[in-house]
Amino acid sequence: MVELRRASRDENPLPEAPREWLVANGLGGYASATITGAITRRYHGFLIAAQPAPLGRMVVLNDLEVDMELEDGSVVNLREKGRFLDFTLNMGLPSWRYEFDGIVIEKSIVVPRAKTSCMPPFACSPTAGASVCG
Numbered sequence: 001m002v003e004l005r006r007a008s009r010d011e012n013p014l015p016e017a018p019r020e021w022l023v024a025n026g027l028g029g030y031a032s033a034t035i036t037g038a039i040t041r042r043y044h045g046f047l048i049a050a051q052p053a054p055l056g057r058m059v060v061l062n063d064l065e066v067d068m069e070l071e072d073g074s075v076v077n078l079r080e081k082g083r084f085l086d087f088t089l090n091m092g093l094p095s096w097r098y099e100f101d102g103i104v105i106e107k108s109i110v111v112p113r114a115k116t117s118c119m120p121p122f123a124c125s126p127t128a129g130a131s132v133c134g
Helices: none
Strands: 005-008 020-025 030-034 045-050 057-063 067-069 075-077 083-090 093-100 103-108 121-126
Touching: 020 093
Parallel strands: none
Antiparallel strands: 005 083, 020 030, 030 045, 045 057, 067 075, 083 093, 093 103, 103 121
16 A cells, blocks of 8 residues: 655745645545644635535534543643644645644544545554643
8 A cells, every 4th residue: 555645834825826635535525624723714624525416515513623632631722722743644644743742743634535424533642751641
C-alpha cells in the first residue's frame, strides 16, 4: 500500500492564499475547511450532506469545539489554550496536532465512502517528562 502524506507547519498562511482541504464521500457530500481548522466559507464544515435535487447541500456539522478537563477539574478549550503544531493529510484524511501542557493531542476527521457521516477520532501522547494521557 502506498502512503500519501502532506504536511504543513505554516501557522500564519497569507490571507490572499488560504490553504484548504476537502474530502468527498462519493455521494456529493464532503468535509472541508482551512488547514488551521478555521471555518471561513459558507460551505466549510466537517459534514456537508448532499440532498436530493432541488434541495442541494446542507451543512450538518460545521465545527467541533474541543474542551479538555484537567486533573484539577478545570476545563480548557484546545483551540484557545493548545499550541497548533501541524496539519497533515494522511491518505487524503485531515489531521491536526496540538500541544498542551506536555501532551500532544491529534484530532482527525474521517469521512467514510458512500455514507453521509463523519467521525472525529482523537489520540493523545505525552511528550518527554509529561504525565500519561488518560
